[in-house]
Amino acid sequence: MATKSPNVNLVNLSKADYRGAPTTLCQGCGHNSITSQLITACYELSLTPEDIVKFSGIGCSSKAPTYFLDRAFGFNGLHGRMPSLATGTMFADTTLTGIGMSGDGDSASIGMGQFKHVMRRNLPLVYIIANNGVYGLTKGQFSATAEEGLALKGQGQNQYMPIDIVWEAVISNATFVARSFAGDPKQVRELLKAALNHRGIAVLDIISPCVTFNNQDDSHHSYAWGREHEVALHDLSYVPVAEEIMVDYEDGEAKEVTMHDGSRIMLRKVDNDYDPTDRSSILCMLEDANRRQELLTGLIYIDTNQESLFDLYNLPDEPLNRLTPDRIRPSRESLDEINALMF
Amino acid sequence: MSTDPSQTSNRTFVQPVVNEFSITVGTENGSGSQTSNVTLLRAFFKMGIPISGKNLFPSNIQGLPTWYTIRVNKDGYIARSETTEIVIAMNPKTFARDLALVEPGGVFFYADDVKQPINRDDITVYPMPVKKLSKESDAPSNLRSYVANFVYVGVLAQMLDIDADKIYQALDFHFKGKQKPIDLNFNIVKSAMVWAAENLEKTDPYRVVPMDATSGHIMTSGNTAGALGSIYGGVQFTGWYPITPATGVAEAISQYSPKLRKDPETGKHTFAVVQAEDELAAVGMAIGAGWGGLRSMTSTSGPGISLMTEYVSLAYFAEIPVVIWNVQRMGPSTGLPTRTSQGDINLSYFLGQGDTKHVVLLPGSANECFRFGWEAFDLAEQFQTPVLVLSDLDLGMNQWMTPPFEYPDKPIDRGKVLWEDDLDKLEDWGRYLDIDGDSIPYRTVPGNRHPKSGYFTRGTGHDDYANYSEEPDQWEKNMDRLNRKFELARAAIPDAEITSVEGAKVGLIAFGSTDPAIREAQDHMRADGFEVDYLRLRALPVNDTVREFIRTHERVYVIEMNRDGQLHQILTVEVPDCAMSLISIPHNDGLPMTAAWIENAILNKERN
Numbered sequence: 026m027a028t029k030s031p032n033v034n035l036v037n038l039s040k041a042d043y044r045g046a047p048t049t050l051c052q053g054c055g056h057n058s059i060t061s062q063l064i065t066a067c068y069e070l071s072l073t074p075e076d077i078v079k080f081s082g083i084g085c086s087s088k089a090p091t092y093f094l095d096r097a098f099g100f101n102g103l104h105g106r107m108p109s110l111a112t113g114t115m116f117a118d119t120t121l122t123g124i125g126m127s128g129d130g131d132s133a134s135i136g137m138g139q140f141k142h143v144m145r146r147n148l149p150l151v152y153i154i155a156n157n158g159v160y161g162l163t164k165g166q167f168s169a170t171a172e173e174g175l176a177l178k179g180q181g182q183n184q185y186m187p188i189d190i191v192w193e194a195v196i197s198n199a200t201f202v203a204r205s206f207a208g209d210p211k212q213v214r215e216l217l218k219a220a221l222n223h224r225g226i227a228v229l230d231i232i233s234p235c236v237t238f239n240n241q242d243d244s245h246h247s248y249a250w251g252r253e254h255e256v257a258l259h260d261l262s263y264v265p266v267a268e269e270i271m272v273d274y275e276d277g278e279a280k281e282v283t284m285h286d287g288s289r290i291m292l293r294k295v296d297n298d299y300d301p302t303d304r305s306s307i308l309c310m311l312e313d314a315n316r317r318q319e320l321l322t323g324l325i326y327i328d329t330n331q332e333s334l335f336d337l338y339n340l341p342d343e344p345l346n347r348l349t350p351d352r353i354r355p356s357r358e359s360l361d362e363i364n365a366l367m368f
Numbered sequence: 369m370s371t372d373p374s375q376t377s378n379r380t381f382v383q384p385v386v387n388e389f390s391i392t393v394g395t396e397n398g399s400g401s402q403t404s405n406v407t408l409l410r411a412f413f414k415m416g417i418p419i420s421g422k423n424l425f426p427s428n429i430q431g432l433p434t435w436y437t438i439r440v441n442k443d444g445y446i447a448r449s450e451t452t453e454i455v456i457a458m459n460p461k462t463f464a465r466d467l468a469l470v471e472p473g474g475v476f477f478y479a480d481d482v483k484q485p486i487n488r489d490d491i492t493v494y495p496m497p498v499k500k501l502s503k504e505s506d507a508p509s510n511l512r513s514y515v516a517n518f519v520y521v522g523v524l525a526q527m528l529d530i531d532a533d534k535i536y537q538a539l540d541f542h543f544k545g546k547q548k549p550i551d552l553n554f555n556i557v558k559s560a561m562v563w564a565a566e567n568l569e570k571t572d573p574y575r576v577v578p579m580d581a582t583s584g585h586i587m588t589s590g591n592t593a594g595a596l597g598s599i600y601g602g603v604q605f606t607g608w609y610p611i612t613p614a615t616g617v618a619e620a621i622s623q624y625s626p627k628l629r630k631d632p633e634t635g636k637h638t639f640a641v642v643q644a645e646d647e648l649a650a651v652g653m654a655i656g657a658g659w660g661g662l663r664s665m666t667s668t669s670g671p672g673i674s675l676m677t678e679y680v681s682l683a684y685f686a687e688i689p690v691v692i693w694n695v696q697r698m699g700p701s702t703g704l705p706t707r708t709s710q711g712d713i714n715l716s717y718f719l720g721q722g723d724t725k726h727v728v729l730l731p732g733s734a735n736e737c738f739r740f741g742w743e744a745f746d747l748a749e750q751f752q753t754p755v756l757v758l759s760d761l762d763l764g765m766n767q768w769m770t771p772p773f774e775y776p777d778k779p780i781d782r783g784k785v786l787w788e789d790d791l792d793k794l795e796d797w798g799r800y801l802d803i804d805g806d807s808i809p810y811r812t813v814p815g816n817r818h819p820k821s822g823y824f825t826r827g828t829g830h831d832d833y834a835n836y837s838e839e840p841d842q843w844e845k846n847m848d849r850l851n852r853k854f855e856l857a858r859a860a861i862p863d864a865e866i867t868s869v870e871g872a873k874v875g876l877i878a879f880g881s882t883d884p885a886i887r888e889a890q891d892h893m894r895a896d897g898f899e900v901d902y903l904r905l906r907a908l909p910v911n912d913t914v915r916e917f918i919r920t921h922e923r924v925y926v927i928e929m930n931r932d933g934q935l936h937q938i939l940t941v942e943v944p945d946c947a948m949s950l951i952s953i954p955h956n957d958g959l960p961m962t963a964a965w966i967e968n969a970i971l972n973k974e975r976n
């Protein structure tokens with residue numbers, strides 16, 4: 026009897042089956058760290074690569090889908106227009122798991138419109154924004170998430186107020202909103218696992234340092250800043266349906282969120298008693314964190330009850346893209362009726 | 369000037385003019401005149417008389433002047449006519465202008481509450497007690513100004529001999545059998561007929577007599593026809609954003625699909641429609657869906673097409689099927705958004721950055737909008753490329769008499785798509801690998817679970833296996849293949865339609881909604897002893913039929929509704945050896961083209 030190799034997961038795949046082409050991003054780029062956590066998360070969740078479809082816009086961050094899940098379909102679309110692309114494709118087969126990869130330039134500047142509208146439609150999609158406060162691919166211009174006063178080489182000082190992706194997502198009615206830090210791989214991984222099981226839009230604003238253009242110690246998107254200022258809302262772990270909770274939590278020590286498929290997110294209290302299902306407290310919390318110069322991370326908001334985009338359509342169980350021609354062309358008789366209707 | 373009908377005519381008996389005149393109704397936008405105008409149109413149609421109706425409306429919801437023209441023509445000429453024999457003046461603001469419109473010998477009907485000078489003695493003038501009759505009607509006060517429009521329907525019915533039963537049928541159709549509004553409006557029509565019979569003495573020559581020239585025809589708009597054609601073409605995804613004059617396409621898809629595309633077994637919908645946040649997203653969704661293996665489309669007009677440029681270009685390079693309807697209007701937002709034009713032919717044909725060119729279908733009738741509705745999907749999927757369908761406001765939004773829709777005479781062709789079993793059988797497959805040697809590769813779509821099926825789509829350079837590549841050879845090789853694909857499309861797209869006569873040395877080339885005007889001009893010139901052949905272009909790029917037509921004529925006039933002669937430019941480039949024999953006669957003032965204009969333009973050139 027063949028024994029299960031310790032190096033494969035429940036669907037008999039090794040971690041290598043989740044990898045992509047070798048990265049061409051700078052060594053140390055935060056985007057690489059996100060990619061590697063995504064590979065681990067998919068491996069540990071025993072997802073089948075062919076069940077996943079990847080989308081991205083344009084930017085260093087948007088190049089990342091080339092570097093993970095080689096066996097999945099992927100589409101590197103247009104700058105700022107990943108959400109529309111994903112929306113159309115996901116209608117073709119709603120059983121697919123969608124992963125969208127974007128940057129702060131891609132989503133918070135040119136793509137702000139599509140970013141917001143995909144939130145309100147609640148498209149089932151893991152929407153990762155690798156946020157470095159800068160345009161990496163065009164060599165170091167300020168992005169809309171750069172903090173006021175940030176000085177960049179050759180760019181002077183940023184004069185404008187930043188856009189907060191988390192807040193924008195929340196007020197646009199996103200149903201899963203998290204912030205994390207590429208320098209906190211475990212949290213990134215657990216959040217990705219939870220997001221991959223969310224039935225709706227799951228936004229992850231991941232501070233992902235650009236080591237080439239914006240990694241000065243005092244920049245709010247640098248490794249050093251993140252390490253010093255990160256305040257995790259909770260110690261977070263994702264528990265799949267089939268698994269038991271291994272750690273014993275004392276009463277009141279952990280908060281549990283049950284996902285749509287019955288899996289759970291365990292949020293162990295770190296400091297305060299944060300309830301990620303309460304929308305109304307988010308603005309105060311973000312304001313306070315800003316004032317204290319804290320990088321607040323964790324699951325900021327979740328709503329597992331809101332209907333997803335596809336719940337609003339009366340779609341067949343079979344994927345639309347597998348319907349045979351006879352099922353998409355109405356009958357000859359029906360056209361006679363239509364002609365009779367045309368006066 | 370007297371307005372007493374008994375004194376309005378100082379003419380003696382005139383020869384009756386039967387089934388051959390134009391009517392112009394001048395009203396205010398938003399006054400509800402649309403229903404009464406379409407009712408008149410349909411009544412003539414049901415009497416078997418060929419007609420066309422054109423709404424010449426301003427970009428406004430309420431208040432600005434608007435005109436509706438109906439052409440009644442026993443010979444079947446349904447282009448807009450430059451003259452109008454009968455004018456109905458309901459709008460005090462345009463009274464003088466409307467009065468001036470009437471051809472000498474024509475008729476002027478006017479709402480008698482408008483007290484303005486009538487200083488013409490070469491026409492017949494009839495007043496209509498519009499206010500009085502609508503007040504006396506059983507219409508609630510909030511509907512009175514609306515039903516007032518049916519006073520002119522009734523007066524006209526009496527004076528022109530329009531069959532009241534046909535008016536009833538038209539109302540019944542319009543109000544979908546709802547008795548209350550039908551009765552309300554029909555009662556006004558009847559009382560206006562009675563009033564006219566008792567108070568007006570007919571002294572003008574115009575009247576209608578039933579014919580049998582419309583049986584076997586239906587009435588519809590190009591937008592509705594295009595939507596239905598798309599539904600019968602199996603459209604599965606529509607992403608769209610509202611814009612006049614294209615809105616009707618997506619709205620009709622939403623209206624008809626729930627019934628036509630409900631799976632009989634499961635009751636589920638085999639389609640989805642999303643109203644997007646803008647045209648960038650509308651086309652992004654449609655292209656995402658096309659990539660995902662759905663028959664997908666979007667519909668828009670010029671300003672939206674501009675916004676779609678970047679994605680359409682990517683779809684061209686990445687070889688993604690999608691259908692894009694461009695229902696053309698005039699110029700930019702806001703050019704003349706409610707006026708018709710053929711000004712987007714260059715934009716549509718070459719849409720995109722880099723070397724891009726597209727298959728463009730050019731429907732010339734509402735019936736053909738239906739046909740191209742489904743045919744566009746076959747072409748897009750066969751050639752794995754965006755296909756544009758170029759309609760216009762006149763064709764799209766006005767009601768046209770047209771032959772009934774014909775059921776697709778070809779089975780659905782999904783092109784080269786591989787599923788799991790197919791991949792098992794294939795030894796070597798790459799997304800851009802030219803396996804068959806016809807420049808069209810095989811594609812897989814997301815949802816295919818075969819381990820070999822997945823690939824990465826990008827606008828950047830790629831090799832045959834969709835791997836990233838910046839190799840110069842690779843790029844050129846791919847571009848050459850795209851070009852060969854385009855060359856192949858020339859033979860597959862709808863062929864031109866030629867109407868030829870013995871011995872004609874001069875040819876005309878036109879496309880789209882100008883067709884009725886060209887045919888009329890052709891007949892007219894023949895009657896004057898000047899024979900011309902006519903080629904109606906039904907698609908771009910041009911094929912051998914078009915080249916041959918140009919080569920075999922001494923001179924070819926290219927007639928189109930824009931300023932720069934855009935089709936003429938394209939033909940000059942595509943048939944360079946005959947460039948000198950191509951003569952451009954473009955014209956675009958926002959109004960549908962007329963036969964009289966075409967004739968004049970050609971004869972002027974011929975004389976020079």
Ligand SMILES: Cc1ncc(C[n+]2csc(CCOP(=O)(O)OP(=O)(O)O)c2C)c(N)n1
Pocket residue numbers: 083084085086087104127128129130131132155157159160161162163168235
């Ligand atoms: C329409 C368009 N405008 C501009 C560009 C140039 N461009 C490429 S990437 C980029 C910015 C990317 O920034 P971000 O999304 O933050 O990604 P990063 O490289 O920082 O990961 C820009 C402006 C483009 N590709 N397309």
Ligand code: SF4
Pocket residue numbers: 049050051053054055056085086157161162234235236237238
């Ligand atoms: S430029 Fe910056 S964002 Fe781009 S790969 Fe390098 S480190 Fe990463």
Ligand SMILES: [Mg+2]
Pocket residue numbers: 084128129130155156157158159160161168
């Ligand atoms: Mg960035």
